[in-house]
Amino acid sequence: MTPTPKSTLPPLEGDATMPVGIMSDGSISLYVHIPFCQSKCSYCDFNSYAGLESLIEPYVGALLAEMGLWREPTQHMRVATVFLGGGTPSLLPLAEVERVMTALRQRFRLAADAEVSFEANPGTVDRPYLQGLRSLGVNRLSLGVQSFHDDELATLGRIHTAAQARDTYHTARRAGFDNVNLDLIYGLPRQTMTAWQYTVREAVALRPDHLSLYALTVEEGTPLADAVARGRLPPPDADLAADMYLWAEDALAAAGYQHYEISNWALPDRECRHNLAYWLNEPYLGLGAGAHSCFGGFRFANVKDPRRYVALVEESAKAGGRPAEGLAPFLAGLGHVAFAEQVTPARAMAETVVLGLRLVEGLPLEEFRRRFGQELMSVYGAQVEELEALGLLERGNGCLRLTARGRLLGNEAFQRFLPD
Numbered sequence: 256m257t258p259t260p261k262s263t264l265p266p267l268e269g270d271a272t273m274p275v276g277i278m279s280d281g282s283i284s285l286y287v288h289i290p291f292c293q294s295k296c297s298y299c300d301f302n303s304y305a306g307l308e309s310l311i312e313p314y315v316g317a318l319l320a321e322m323g324l325w326r327e328p329t330q331h332m333r334v335a336t337v338f339l340g341g342g343t344p345s346l347l348p349l350a351e352v353e354r355v356m357t358a359l360r361q362r363f364r365l366a367a368d369a370e371v372s373f374e375a376n377p378g379t380v381d382r383p384y385l386q387g388l389r390s391l392g393v394n395r396l397s398l399g400v401q402s403f404h405d406d407e408l409a410t411l412g413r414i415h416t417a418a419q420a421r422d423t424y425h426t427a428r429r430a431g432f433d434n435v436n437l438d439l440i441y442g443l444p445r446q447t448m449t450a451w452q453y454t455v456r457e458a459v460a461l462r463p464d465h466l467s468l469y470a471l472t473v474e475e476g477t478p479l480a481d482a483v484a485r486g487r488l489p490p491p492d493a494d495l496a497a498d499m500y501l502w503a504e505d506a507l508a509a510a511g512y513q514h515y516e517i518s519n520w521a522l523p524d525r526e527c528r529h530n531l532a533y534w535l536n537e538p539y540l541g542l543g544a545g546a547h548s549c550f551g552g553f554r555f556a557n558v559k560d561p562r563r564y565v566a567l568v569e570e571s572a573k574a575g576g577r578p579a580e581g582l583a584p585f586l587a588g589l590g591h592v593a594f595a596e597q598v599t600p601a602r603a604m605a606e607t608v609v610l611g612l613r614l615v616e617g618l619p620l621e622e623f624r625r626r627f628g629q630e631l632m633s634v635y636g637a638q639v640e641e642l643e644a645l646g647l648l649e650r651g652n653g654c655l656r657l658t659a660r661g662r663l664l665g666n667e668a669f670q671r672f673l674p675d
């Protein structure tokens with residue numbers, strides 16, 4: 256008899272009898288986490304590891320096994336978007352990407368027009384690799400450029416130069432990628448407004464389809480936090496970072512980019528469909544070490560450590576889940592799932608508001624009413640009126656949205672909606 260993996264889950268509350276496979280016949284998004292990096296960047300507290308290359312092959316094997324576990328529960332769902340993120344997915348040899356893509360097609364109902372995004376680090380990919388990705392069905396590339404100044408890249412501990420970022424971008428275009436995102440970071444220690452403006456102008460000159468601009472946060476336990484604590488680097492200047500954001504908003508609008516989410520801009524019809532699904536609070540399934548999911552009324556997350564993930568998924572696969580018995584017991588039987596909780600209706604409403612407010616167009620009030628059977632103002636009238644009086648929220652065109660000032664102070668607004 257195959258042993259049942261020991262569950263690390265607390266007891267789950269909720270509808271334990273709901274059969275997993277018939278919960279929804281709608282769309283779902285898949286996130287696939289690749290936790291390998293060539294070296295750790297100084298600011299990074301993501302679930303990523305340097306020096307674990309020997310685990311790549313067994314890790315991909317575990318991903319395939321995890322996909323097999325979810326085949327039945329998602330059999331009626333159409334996979335609209337896939338995002339391979341990390342970590343550095345471009346550290347996977349092409350043969351391993353092929354294993355992942357083949358299994359995705361075999362085990363899920365991948366839509367013919369699915370958006371398939373792939374994160375790559377400049378300097379880690381060449382033209383044959385990028386052409387290989389295209390031929391495997393990857394149709395959107397996200398490049399972690401971060402800055403067009405080599406001294407800033409060195410401060411961040413990035414493995415590439417600005418010249419390599421430009422080269423990789425052009426190579427991606429030549430390899431057939433017609434949907435490319437560039438990630439940039441602002442608010443770096445000692446970064447001047449002039450330096451940031453140069454980075455944004457250089458990025459715009461390349462004409463990517465999409466730009467993600469993130470404010471640097473100094474995360475505890477990182478080498479960057481240590482350097483700031485020891486006085487080797489100044490802490491980020493929050494006022495200057497806000498000015499950088501406001502300048503970029505104007506510059507990107509002038510260059511024809513639509514600001515569609517707090518940190519994201521796109522050319523027309525080039526919004527990231529995968530991330531839109533998150534902000535619209537639609538179901539997603541995360542595969543891989545530390546990956547989070549929100550699916551079937553539950554939120555859950557896999558164990559973070561890639562070695563434990565590989566070992567525990569193997570056990571889960573041997574034991575074999577029984578989705579027909581319901582999602583709660585199914586999750587409880589998956590040894591690699593480290594955390595799970597039911598999303599209460601109050602929580603689902605609050606999260607829909609908070610995520611929807613990240614969108615520049617805002618949260619459609621009619622969509623809220625359709626989803627929850629209540630008017631948003633009947634649930635959150637007091638909070639909305641208070642935030643409107645503070646100049647952080649506004650209503651118009653059937654949507655509730657953050658004002659320009661509200662986008663700078665988003666957390667102030669969000670915390671008013673979240674239950675204690």
Ligand code: SF4
Nearest residue numbers: 292295296299303342
């Ligand atoms: S490449 Fe990305 S995931 Fe890897 S260490 Fe750098 S910031 Fe972190």
